[in-house]
Amino acid sequence: MATISIGNNRIAVNTGQSVLDALLSVGTKVPYSCRAGVCQSCITQAIDGEPPDIAQAGLKETLKQQNFFLACRCYPDQDLVIENFELDRCGARVEKLIQRSANVLEVHLVPDIQLNYQAGQFITLWCDRPGEDVEEGRCYSLSSLPTEDESLIIQIAKVEGGYVSTWAHEQLSRGQQLVITKPTGNCFFAPEHVRQSILLAATGTGLAPIYGILRDALERKHLGEINLLHSAKCREELYLHKALRNLEAAYPQLRYHEIVSDSYHNDSCSNMDIEEKIAHEWPRLNNWQVYLCGNPRLVQKMRKQVFLAGASSQQIFSDAFLNRHDGLGIK
Amino acid sequence: MTNLFERIGGEPAVDAAVDIFYRKVLSDNRINDFFDGVDMDNQIAKQKAFLTMAFGGPNNYTGKDMREAHKHLVARGLVERHFNAVVENLADTLSELGVESSDIGEVAKIADSVREDVLNR
Numbered sequence: 001m002a003t004i005s006i007g008n009n010r011i012a013v014n015t016g017q018s019v020l021d022a023l024l025s026v027g028t029k030v031p032y033s034c035r036a037g038v039c040q041s042c043i044t045q046a047i048d049g050e051p052p053d054i055a056q057a058g059l060k061e062t063l064k065q066q067n068f069f070l071a072c073r074c075y076p077d078q079d080l081v082i083e084n085f086e087l088d089r090c091g092a093r094v095e096k097l098i099q100r101s102a103n104v105l106e107v108h109l110v111p112d113i114q115l116n117y118q119a120g121q122f123i124t125l126w127c128d129r130p131g132e133d134v135e136e137g138r139c140y141s142l143s144s145l146p147t148e149d150e151s152l153i154i155q156i157a158k159v160e161g162g163y164v165s166t167w168a169h170e171q172l173s174r175g176q177q178l179v180i181t182k183p184t185g186n187c188f189f190a191p192e193h194v195r196q197s198i199l200l201a202a203t204g205t206g207l208a209p210i211y212g213i214l215r216d217a218l219e220r221k222h223l224g225e226i227n228l229l230h231s232a233k234c235r236e237e238l239y240l241h242k243a244l245r246n247l248e249a250a251y252p253q254l255r256y257h258e259i260v261s262d263s264y265h266n267d268s269c270s271n272m273d274i275e276e277k278i279a280h281e282w283p284r285l286n287n288w289q290v291y292l293c294g295n296p297r298l299v300q301k302m303r304k305q306v307f308l309a310g311a312s313s314q315q316i317f318s319d320a321f322l323n324r325h326d327g328l329g330i331k
Numbered sequence: 332m333t334n335l336f337e338r339i340g341g342e343p344a345v346d347a348a349v350d351i352f353y354r355k356v357l358s359d360n361r362i363n364d365f366f367d368g369v370d371m372d373n374q375i376a377k378q379k380a381f382l383t384m385a386f387g388g389p390n391n392y393t394g395k396d397m398r399e400a401h402k403h404l405v406a407r408g409l410v411e412r413h414f415n416a417v418v419e420n421l422a423d424t425l426s427e428l429g430v431e432s433s434d435i436g437e438v439a440k441i442a443d444s445v446r447e448d449v450l451n452r
């Protein structure tokens with residue numbers, strides 16, 4: 001058992017318990033979101049003691065050296081003194097709201113300071129729970145292109161019973177001032193060479209980062225074939241259908257594949273599931289680069305599938321849209 | 332005198348080996364049930380660190396010890412024949428990569444040295 005000190009508090013962390021869980025169990029206010037080491041919301045710094053390696057997986061080298069670590073992945077083997085839970089936040093103003101479909105709200109945000117990022121990375125959006133002393137943070141991926149768009153653009157799917165997505169859909173208004181965590185993440189365009197074949201697969205709002213990555217690839221004049229698959233529950237939720245068809249007409253290397261999982265709507269769409277479609281059309285993916293974003297279960301399934309089809313593990317990039325409940329089961 | 336890690340081709344070769352090896356394991360019906368739900372990227376990173384060490388490369392393996400890592404699998408029925416299947420996949424991988432059979436023998440010996448630990452005996 002290790003002890004965590006934060007300010008004047010000393011908190012016992014039981015064996016098998018994460019630092020995040022220990023802090024939450026005594027009511028400490030800690031930002032967190034995925035609980036799976038993905039979103040980096042729970043990043044903190046050990047000012048005394050060494051965090052275990054696994055708690056630093058995915059962090060930048062400069063942060064590792066300063067003993068920053070992720071509280072949700074930290075099962076400490078020694079006592080730690082920690083602080084600094086508010087790393088890398090900034091303000092942002094809502095510039096524009098676009099209802100892309102019944103389910104998808106696009107939000108344009110202008111940050112207070114100039115931010116460096118790659119299309120496809122994600123921010124964390126924070127909202128207060130009125131009357132309660134907690135704030136909720138959730139990750140949203142960027143479909144904007146830093147070289148073209150002045151705003152950060154995110155696309156938020158409405159989630160039945162979901163706190164932050166419902167708040168965004170119902171409460172956000174133009175001009176509103178918000179708090180975000182600066183962009184991070186490893187799912188962005190990084191081809192090995194300009195003629196590499198690329199597979200981009202998105203379910204639901206997984207299209208946000210995929211669309212950003214696609215635009216980045218086209219802007220960099222990628223020459224290899226690019227196949228973009230988007231699956232949604234119904235045709236109306238293929239919410240960038242028109243924009244993607246236009247890009248397809250303008251760029252001969254791009255093919256856009258629509259997938260509707262509801263088989264009533266299969267006129268020109270594929271009536272296969274997205275992973276079946278990939279298995280069927282691309283049984284061999286040696287030397288391909290693959291990007292997968294959206295539903296965590298499908299992303300995990302597709303990752304395994306494209307790996308078995310020959311894609312190198314270093315060439316598969318993915319963002320599983322985990323929520324805090326999914327995260328609990330992930331090792 | 333170069334060690335096995337260097338003879339095999341260093342880090343790039345280990346990267347290639349881990350991918351091919353893990354692909355074989357996930358496709359092998361004798362053992363792939365044990366890997367259901369295991370995070371692929373995590374596992375690939377760990378296997379890479381372990382193989383690098385086993386081949387005599389720089390030692391970055393900081394994971395659990397072999398006994399601890401496989402305890403819950405033994406409880407789920409992991410026995411000798413599964414172990415042999417894994418070693419077979421590893422040997423096939425190396426021979427596919429053109430590694431000399433004497434070197435493959437050496438790797439098999441290193442793998443064999445953790446048999447009792449993996450099987451928690």
Ligand SMILES: Cc1cc2nc3c(=O)[nH]c(=O)nc-3n(C[C@H](O)[C@H](O)[C@H](O)COP(=O)(O)OP(=O)(O)OC[C@H]3O[C@@H](n4cnc5c(N)ncnc54)[C@H](O)[C@@H]3O)c2cc1C
Nearest residue numbers: 138139140141156157161162163164165205321322323325
């Ligand atoms: C890296 C990353 C990128 C992401 N990018 C995007 C993006 O671009 N666009 C996007 O739309 N989303 C994205 N997400 C998902 C997003 O962060 C949120 O998880 C999502 O918006 C749901 O948040 P919420 O607050 O609305 O739902 P929550 O309140 O967190 O609830 C989530 C779900 O769990 C259910 N639930 C609620 N309480 C419980 C409980 N106690 N037990 C079990 N289940 C419960 C809810 O009904 C709901 O279905 C991303 C996630 C990650 C990790």
Ligand code: HEM
Nearest residue numbers: 362365366369377378381394395400413414417442445449
């Ligand atoms: C040469 C023998 C073997 C070696 C060197 C080896 C090595 C490893 C290593 C390094 C890990 C990661 C441990 C960690 O978490 O830090 C691991 C985990 C694992 N091994 Fe092995 N292993 C061997 C045999 C086997 C066999 C025979 C099986 C089953 C058929 C197996 C199945 C697994 C599984 C499923 C995990 C993941 C456990 C989890 O995360 O739940 N291994 N192994």
Ligand code: FES
Nearest residue numbers: 033034035040072
């Ligand atoms: S990284 Fe810890 S909560 Fe997401």
